[in-house]
Amino acid sequence: MNMKELKFKQKSRLWEFLGEKFIAVNAFVALIAIILIFIFIFKEAVPIFTDPEIREEVTLGKMVFKQEFYEGRDAKWSWQPNSEVPKYSLFALFIGTLKAAIIAMLFAIPLGIGAAIYSSEFAGKRMREIIKPVIELLAGIPSVVLGFFALIVLATFLQNLFGLTFRLNALNAGIALGIAIIPIIFTVAEDAMTSVPRSLREAATALGANQWQVSLTVVLPAALPGLSAGVVLGFGRAIGETMIVLLASGNAAIISANFVDSVRTFSATIAAELAEVVFGSGHYSVLFFIGSLLFVFTFIINFSGDMLLTRIKSRFQGKMN
Amino acid sequence: MKNLLITMMLILFGAANLMSGSAVTIKGSDTLVRLGQRWAEEYMKNNPEAVIQVSGGGSGTGIAALLNGSTDVCEASRDMKEKEYKLAEKKGIKPYRVSVALDGIAVFLNESNKVKNLNFAQLKGIYTGAITNWKEVGGNDTRIIIYGRENNSGTYSFFKKQVLNKEDYSDYTQTLPGTAAVVNAVSKDKNGIGYGGIAWAKGVKFAAVAKNEDGKYVIPSLETVSNGSYPISRDLYWFFNGKPEGELKKLVNWVLSEEGQKVAEEIDYVPLSKERAKASLVK
Numbered sequence: 001m002n003m004k005e006l007k008f009k010q011k012s013r014l015w016e017f018l019g020e021k022f023i024a025v026n027a028f029v030a031l032i033a034i035i036l037i038f039i040f041i042f043k044e045a046v047p048i049f050t051d052p053e054i055r056e057e058v059t060l061g062k063m064v065f066k067q068e069f070y071e072g073r074d075a076k077w078s079w080q081p082n083s084e085v086p087k088y089s090l091f092a093l094f095i096g097t098l099k100a101a102i103i104a105m106l107f108a109i110p111l112g113i114g115a116a117i118y119s120s121e122f123a124g125k126r127m128r129e130i131i132k133p134v135i136e137l138l139a140g141i142p143s144v145v146l147g148f149f150a151l152i153v154l155a156t157f158l159q160n161l162f163g164l165t166f167r168l169n170a171l172n173a174g175i176a177l178g179i180a181i182i183p184i185i186f187t188v189a190e191d192a193m194t195s196v197p198r199s200l201r202e203a204a205t206a207l208g209a210n211q212w213q214v215s216l217t218v219v220l221p222a223a224l225p226g227l228s229a230g231v232v233l234g235f236g237r238a239i240g241e242t243m244i245v246l247l248a249s250g251n252a253a254i255i256s257a258n259f260v261d262s263v264r265t266f267s268a269t270i271a272a273e274l275a276e277v278v279f280g281s282g283h284y285s286v287l288f289f290i291g292s293l294l295f296v297f298t299f300i301i302n303f304s305g306d307m308l309l310t311r312i313k314s315r316f317q318g319k320m321n
Numbered sequence: 322m323k324n325l326l327i328t329m330m331l332i333l334f335g336a337a338n339l340m341s342g343s344a345v346t347i348k349g350s351d352t353l354v355r356l357g358q359r360w361a362e363e364y365m366k367n368n369p370e371a372v373i374q375v376s377g378g379g380s381g382t383g384i385a386a387l388l389n390g391s392t393d394v395c396e397a398s399r400d401m402k403e404k405e406y407k408l409a410e411k412k413g414i415k416p417y418r419v420s421v422a423l424d425g426i427a428v429f430l431n432e433s434n435k436v437k438n439l440n441f442a443q444l445k446g447i448y449t450g451a452i453t454n455w456k457e458v459g460g461n462d463t464r465i466i467i468y469g470r471e472n473n474s475g476t477y478s479f480f481k482k483q484v485l486n487k488e489d490y491s492d493y494t495q496t497l498p499g500t501a502a503v504v505n506a507v508s509k510d511k512n513g514i515g516y517g518g519i520a521w522a523k524g525v526k527f528a529a530v531a532k533n534e535d536g537k538y539v540i541p542s543l544e545t546v547s548n549g550s551y552p553i554s555r556d557l558y559w560f561f562n563g564k565p566e567g568e569l570k571k572l573v574n575w576v577l578s579e580e581g582q583k584v585a586e587e588i589d590y591v592p593l594s595k596e597r598a599k600a601s602l603v604k
Contacts, residue, residue: 080489082472250495272471275379
């Protein structure tokens with residue numbers, strides 16, 4: 001080894017060392033940022049539990065249960081934070097969030113999974129090379145654009161089609177949300193199905209199964225945790241997505257089982273109200289409380305999605321029962 | 322690597338210094354932001370040494386910024402709330418309020434709607450949910466679809482105070498982000514009704530509004546709002562921390578001058594009447 005080589009080696013070691021430290025810092029910055037964000041959001045919500053002045057206006061019980069806001073009138077759930085008698089029933093928002101998310105899932109699951117099955121099992125190589133990137137391109141559409149499309153075009157279309165009373169409603173928002181979710185479900189499900197080991201397919205074919213039987217009775221069950229992971233991750237996005245519902249749902253906090261009524265969701269409520277809320281007020285804390293709820297919801301949902309994905313990996317590596 | 326970092330930091334600090342130097346920041350109401358920008362442009366044209374930055378975010382955001390000391394001027398489409406005045410006192414900030422322009426709140430109807438006139442009692446009935454059918458106010462036999470602004474906008478509070486006597490909006494009120502979205506929704510919904518600033522309406526018609534049933538029904542316009550005959554109008558404010566002096570005083574007095582008020586009129590805001598503008602001047 002001559003001097004020149006040695007020098008090069010040392011230099012490259014230094015760079016490797018620096019590079020490694022640099023990416024380690026990056027990883028920790030992301031982790032710490034998430035923890036700090038959660039602490040900040042939760043801290044702003046804490047006065048609901050501690051500040052006596054705010055507790056007069058809003059408590060956990062008032063956010064969950066029916067309240068008799070005016071003497072002599074029926075108890076009800078109502079979201080009217082800027083009222084003489086502020087009303088902070090989260091139940092109405094919860095129903096709204098759920099309604100929009102359910103419609104989104106009903107719309108996106110069949111399309112996303114169906115497309116994944118077609119693309120991984122039946123489409124020719126050429127076709128697959130077109131379908132996959134095009135569907136994944138959907139994920140690149142900014143949600144504000146989708147929301148705007150739903151507000152202007154889709155709402156009118158649906159109203160004329162079904163003769164709806166409300167132009168902006170849960171159905172409209174749900175479908176637009178569904179479009180945003182399809183690529184998530186598709187990508188995860190498709191990856192899960194294509195990564196089912198060839199040996200499984202070959203074994204089934206050798207036993208005389210045709211293509212349909214291979215796909216539906218062998219590949220699909222094997223990839224099931226992956227499909228569920230796609231659905232779960234899609235659901236997480238449906239709960240947290242903001243711009244689409246803000247524009248397309250009508251934002252009226254109505255409690256009903258009707259899927260063509262307007263709905264108001266958690267995320268849209270934060271987006272719409274936080275900008276103008278009186279700093280440090282009860283309303284401010286409630287919005288941060290909603291933020292903490294959303295954070296916990298999506299964390300649990302995404303976490304379980306990841307668990308499912310880990311399971312499918314170990315399943316294909318033969319570690320399963 | 323290290324040198325690069327240091328240079329970058331120097332550049333950043335330099336930029337921060339430049340910006341904080343003599344710049345005036347204006348922040349607040351989305352209703353006023355367009356006007357604020359035009360005023361800043363015109364003012365900077367006449368006073369090339371002045372640097373003014375204007376941003377929106379909402380009246381509440383602007384007031385919060387004033388209370389935190391992060392803006393020189395707060396634009397607001399509503400007065401500060403009692404809570405905010407208290408908070409200001411706690412933080413040692415003395416809000417100084419100047420009316421800089423007027424705003425009329427129009428009631429929008431779809432162009433195909435038969436209804437032309439609405440009085441306060443009818444509007445209140447519609448927006449609180451007591452009146453749900455257009456038939457009850459002289460229209461077709463169809464359900465009324467109500468649109469409104471988000472519950473923290475100055476327009477929402479103002480309409481609630483002036484027309485609903487502080488009662489709650491109906492739960493069926495669909496709230497949309499921004500007046501433009503309300504106008505768009507009403508223009509597409511033949512049973513829709515909405516409200517918002519008069520500068521915004523495209524593709525909808527204005528309802529003529531009267532305070533009492535037998536009063537005079539007036540269509541909102543620059544004249545009827547400016548002379549006070551249209552019943553739903555409000556002041557738009559600039560707030561300062563303490564009485565403005567120096568550059569700020571010069572700016573606000575220019576805004577209230579004939580020239581400044583003309584700028585407002587050019588982009589469809591309602592100027593103050595001459596007497597009021599004079600009375601508002603900072604001495």
